[in-house]
Amino acid sequence: MFRQISKENAFDEILNQIIENIRAGRLKKGDALPAERAMAEAMGVSRPVIREVLRSLSLLGIIKTVHGGANYISEDLENCMIGPLSILLQLNNSSVQQNQQLRSALEIQCAKLAARNCSPIDAAELKLILAKLEVEQDEQIRGDLDRDLHIKIGKMANNPMLFNVMSAASQLTENIITGIRAYIMQKQMSVTEIDEQHKRLVDAIIAHDEESAVRYMQEHMINIEKYIEERAEMMQENQ
Structure with missing residues (x-):
């Protein structure tokens, strides 16, 4: 193996050999590395x-070290870069608006690919989430x-690079603007605009209608950006 x-x-050579073994399948998720x-x-x-x-690999989330010093390949390799990427985006000192623009572009592409890839199981899971949203009253x-x-939509795109960067951008927004999702949900409790956007988006994805999925996600992101800017202004006024 080495x-x-x-x-x-x-x-660099040690790092490359470990990564090479993971990519070649000689080291799989959950496998223990040699001592x-x-x-x-x-x-x-x-x-x-x-x-x-x-x-270094542990800090990136690629391996997990357990008590006693044993090292294992992470069971969650697909998501291991979300944390480090979020930190890098934060160090770049971009504005909330710039970060949301990045997220929007990635979410729109994920919606398109999700519509292309949607399976019956995916469709059922999307409908279940929507059903829970419809009856839930608690904003959090x-x-x-x-x-x-x-x-779910991001994972359905079946592109780990898209998903990781999108998730990192989303996480950074939530870190900067605490409670942004709960705030958005509170704002829409009296109007069903976001719920309707979610429904149209999910219907388009399930119907494999890529064009509509892109359009509805774009509309949704514009709406979200409006709420983010509104919340950011409120936070600045309260400082």
Whole structure:
């Protein structure tokens, strides 16, 4: 699984070999990595160098370290980059509006791909989330269901890169504007605009109507952006 490497670029070569083994399927989700000593001997490097690489992979969420020092490939590789990407977007010092523009572009593309890929099981899960939204009164729970709906659509796109960046942008918005989803749900309790947008969007996705799915998600994102700007202004006034 591992081969001797050049000590000049030890960190990069160790990292590349681990990633290569994951991509080739020799290391699968949940698999235990060999012990640090065994990896060090196989690659001809010291254990501290191996440990440094493993620590970096752990910070990225690619591996999980359990009590006793054993290292395992993450069971959630598809989502492991959401946290680091959210931090990188935050360090970029972009505005809430710029971040929402990025999210909108990605959500629209995800809606298009979700309509292309929608299976009967996907359709049933989307309908279930909508049904829960229709009867739920608690704004916080409605906000969580709204998140679930967008996550489901993002995963249906079947593009991990799109999903990770979209989720990171969404997470950053929620970190900057605390309670934004609950606020949106509170605003729409007297009017069903967002609920109707969700329904039209889901119907288009289930019907494999990519053009309509794009149009309805675009309308939805414009509406969300309006609420985000409104909430951001309120927060600034209260500071």
